[in-house]
Amino acid sequence: MDHPEAIENLKARMASEVSRQTPPPTFKGFPPLAPGRYTSQDFFDLEMKHLWTKMWLYAAHESQVPEAGSYLLLDIPWASIFLIRGEDNKIRAFYNVCSHRGAPIVRDKEGKERLLRCTYHQWGYNTQGKLVSVMHERDFAETFDKSCLGLVEVKCESWNGLIFVNEDPNASPLLEWLGMIADEFEQFEMDKLRPAAIRSYELTCNWKLTMDAFLEVYHIKGIHPKTVGPALDETGAVMGLLPNGHTRMTCPTTMGEEDKINRGYADDDTSLPPIPMGEIAANYHVSHNIFPNIITPVSEGARQFLMFWPTTKDRTRVDVVHFGLDWGKNEKPKAWETLLSFWEVVMGEDLQFLEQQQRAVVSPGFRGYNLSFMERRIYYAHESIDRIIGPQNIPEDLRVEQLLKDYQEQPWHHAADPILLKQQAAE
Numbered sequence: 179m180d181h182p183e184a185i186e187n188l189k190a191r192m193a194s195e196v197s198r199q200t201p202p203p204t205f206k207g208f209p210p211l212a213p214g215r216y217t218s219q220d221f222f223d224l225e226m227k228h229l230w231t232k233m234w235l236y237a238a239h240e241s242q243v244p245e246a247g248s249y250l251l252l253d254i255p256w257a258s259i260f261l262i263r264g265e266d267n268k269i270r271a272f273y274n275v276c277s278h279r280g281a282p283i284v285r286d287k288e289g290k291e292r293l294l295r296c297t298y299h300q301w302g303y304n305t306q307g308k309l310v311s312v313m314h315e316r317d318f319a320e321t322f323d324k325s326c327l328g329l330v331e332v333k334c335e336s337w338n339g340l341i342f343v344n345e346d347p348n349a350s351p352l353l354e355w356l357g358m359i360a361d362e363f364e365q366f367e368m369d370k371l372r373p374a375a376i377r378s379y380e381l382t383c384n385w386k387l388t389m390d391a392f393l394e395v396y397h398i399k400g401i402h403p404k405t406v407g408p409a410l411d412e413t414g415a416v417m418g419l420l421p422n423g424h425t426r427m428t429c430p431t432t433m434g435e436e437d438k439i440n441r442g443y444a445d446d447d448t449s450l451p452p453i454p455m456g457e458i459a460a461n462y463h464v465s466h467n468i469f470p471n472i473i474t475p476v477s478e479g480a481r482q483f484l485m486f487w488p489t490t491k492d493r494t495r496v497d498v499v500h501f502g503l504d505w506g507k508n509e510k511p512k513a514w515e516t517l518l519s520f521w522e523v524v525m526g527e528d529l530q531f532l533e534q535q536q537r538a539v540v541s542p543g544f545r546g547y548n549l550s551f552m553e554r555r556i557y558y559a560h561e562s563i564d565r566i567i568g569p570q571n572i573p574e575d576l577r578v579e580q581l582l583k584d585y586q587e588q589p590w591h592h593a594a595d596p597i598l599l600k601q602q603a604a605e
C-alpha cells in the first residue's frame with residue numbers, strides 16, 4: 179500500500195466511486211443471504227469444525243508476555259489456551275489442560291511462573307510445557323513416562339509483535355495465510371505499539387451479524403450522525419477484496435480540524451503520539467478485515483482491532499483492543515481517556531440494533547439480507563466462510579453463491595481495480 183502506483187491506484191478508484199451514478203455494469207446484484215446462516219445450529223457446527231478450529235486467530239501483543247515465564251490465559255470461548263514465554267524467549271501456546279486428569283494449569287488471567295503447577299494433584303510443568311514433576315510418582319506403573327506427558331501445544335506464531343494461534347496442527351504458516359495483509363501492514367509497524375485498553379461487549383446475536391455491522395460504511399449517516407458520520411464520504415469507499423477472505427476498505431474523509439472542533443465531540447486523538455502509517459492511511463480512512471474475525475480501523479494516534487468471538491450460535495463477544503504508540507516507562511497518555519469515552523459512544527451506536535436483528539432473522543417478517551454493491555465486503559466474507567467450510571458440506575438453502583472470487587485483487591505491483599477492469603472489458 180506504500181507503493182507509489184498503489185497509492186495512485188487507490189486515489190483514482192476513490193474518485194471514480196464518488197462520481198459513479200450506478201453500480202458497475204457487471205454488477206448484477208447479490209442473492210439474499212439466508213436467515214438460517216445466523217440461526218441454524220448445523221451451520222454453526224460447520225463453522226466450528228471447519229473454520230474456527232482451523233484459522234489463525236489473534237491472541238495477544240508480544241508486550242503482554244514480556245519476560246520468561248510471563249503467561250496470559252486467552253479468552254477463546256470454545257478452548258482454554260494460554261500463552262507463555264519460555265526460558266528460551268520463545269512464545270508458545272498450550273491447551274490449559276493438565277495431562278493427569280484435565281484440571282486447568284493456569285487459573286489467573288496473567289502472571290509469571292517458572293514452574294506451572296496444577297493445583298489439583300500438583301503436577302508441575304516448565305515454561306516449555308514439559309512435565310517435570312509428579313507428586314508420589316512411585317504410585318505410577320513402570321511404564322509411566324513423563325517425557326510423553328507434556329502439555330499439548332497449539333500452533334503459535336508472531337508477526338510484527340502480534341501473536342496468533344491456530345488449533346490446526348496442519349495449518350499453513352501465518353505469513354502465508356495473511357498474504358497481502360502482511361505486506362500492507364508493514365507500514366503500521368505494529369511492534370512499536372502496545373495495547374492501551376481492551377473493552378468487551380456481550381451480545382445476544384450470531385457473530386456474523388456483528389461482523390457484517392463493521393464491514394460497510396453504508397450505515398454511517400444513519401446511526402453515527404454526530405460522531406463518525408460527518409467525517410467520511412461513504413460514496414467514495416473502495417473495497418479491496420484480497421485472497422483468503424481478507425479485505426481492505428479505503429474511504430475519503432470529509433472533515434477539517436475546524437469542523438471537528440465545531441461539532442464539539444471528543445474523538446480527537448491528535449494529542450496521542452502519532453503511530454506509524456503510510457500516505458493512504460494518513461489521509462483517508464483505512465480499515466482491513468483480517469479474515470475471519472478482525473476489523474482494524476486506524477486513526478492518527480490509535481488503531482483498534484475489533485474482534486468477534488462466537489460463544490454460542492446466538493451469543494457473541496466483541497473485543498476491542500485499542501493500540502497506541504508504546505509509552506515505555508512513562509505514564510500512559512491521558513488522552514486515552516477521552517478517546518475511550520468517544521469509542522464507547524460509537525460502539526453503542528454500532529451495536530444498538532444487533533440483538534433486534536437477531537430476533538428479526540427468526541421472524542416470518544424477514545426474508546433474508548438484501549445487500550447493495552456498497553456492502554459487497556459482507557457478501558465476500560460470507561462467500562469466504564463457505565469456501566473454507568466447503569460449499570459441498572453446506573445445505574443448499576444456506577449456501578451463498580460464489581460470485582466475487584474473480585474480483586480478488588492481485589499484489590500491488592500489478593494492481594488494478596478488478597471491478598473496473600471487468601467493467602472496461604464489458605464496455
Ligand code: FES
Nearest residue numbers: 276278279296299
Ligand atoms: S489434574 Fe492436574 S495433577 Fe491431577
Ligand SMILES: [Fe+2]
Nearest residue numbers: 397398402528
Ligand atoms: Fe459504524
